[in-house]
Amino acid sequence: MSLDLSNYELLWPTTLFTSEGDRIVRSTGASWEDRAIWLMTEALAGTTAVADFEEVPQHKGPADDPWATAAEWGSPKKAEMDKGDWFAELIRRASGLRHAAEPRPYWPQRSGKGLSHDGTTARDTRRDFARLVSEFADNGYLVEVFGEECVDDPNELPNASEIIDRRLGIPGMWPLAPETWDEDTFYGLIEVFHDLVSRPRMRRFHSYGSCGWHHSEFHNGPARILYRWKINELLHSAGVEYELAAEGEDLGRLVAVTDDARRQLVHRALDDSPPDITVRIRHAIALFRARDTSTEGKRSAIVTLAGILEERRALIKERIGKPDEGALFEIANRYDLRHRRADQRGDYDELFLDWIYWWYLATVELTNRLIASRNIT
DSSP: OOOOOOOOOSSOOOHHHHHHHHHHHHHOSSSSHHHHHHHHHHHHSSSSSHHHHHOOSSSSSSTTTTTTTHHHHHHSSSSSHHHHHHHHHHHGGGOOOEEEOOOOOHHHHHHSSSSOOEEEEEEHHHHHHHHHHHHHTTTTTHHHHHHOOOOTTOOOOOOOOHHHHHSOOOOOOOSGGGGGGGOOOOOOOHHHHHHHEEEEEEEEOOEEEOEEEEEEEEEHHHHHHHHHHHHHHHHHHHHEEEOOOOSSTTTTTTTEEHHHHHHHHHHHHHHSSSSOOOOOOOHHHHHHHHHTHHHHHHHHHHHHHHHHHHHHHHHHHHOTTTTTHHHHHHHHHHBBTOOOOOTSSSOOTTHHHHHHHHHHHHHHHHHHHHHHHHHOO
């Protein structure tokens, strides 16, 4: 029996689906099937995958050997695929799954009708965000902070509006009412819910009194990855030039969108910098790409990077050669960036700051690689 992936579509990033699936494949105990079904329910469009999984026979499982892993249940020596084999193969071949696509535009979208705007952010984007948060809430991603009702537990739940108010400083934000938000409130809520979501890796159905699903085993790591992915897709499709940062001092905060090459440069600079400069690199990147950054913020970011390069001047001189290395510092010293003297030049376009920042960040990343190669040899 071979697994046919053609009927399945991913709603999640492939890497997140694979990592959460691998945890289940490596897990032990009788609840692995429930976790697998819950993951497929969340991450795959429709119910086809779950239906196919439930039709697969369970030849051997935790009831027979509670100490075996799902990978061991899926032994290739067995003549017929069982549930453990089936799920392990699904996760192993996840890179072959196609992502679910948005339906082609309907008549109102094609004719440019039905869109209302307020300032620079479409009202529809705010409603889409509210629907997205509702989906997270329905799947138990806010239970860890907001609690969950149960007929057997009459205790009062935390006040969700107060929880948001303590973080955002704005009362009455729950339930969500997107028609009342200005732009700052909207962007603030995007950042707040990034910090609130937590994925339940387990759920059970409580039938008494039609109570419904209860969620447990929370972890905010996969939840925040999924949240950033969905929110960034939403903002990109709306033409909003911000995205939630996936790493750095400003993790989970809205930052200016850059192209893929510069995004990769930021990642390498954050990931590969030695411990003695990592904090300064994080701070410089956060200063520069903040949604509300100013000219002074960009200058401060450049000054931070220039300081790191100054400390590595001997290395730069050794590998680049004198007097060429002096050109790297001439701009920071002659222009109104570091020392702020009266004889320095300050009459330049702000775009100049963008250029010098990316040049210095790329040079820091280059010196990281030079240091790493020298240590290896």
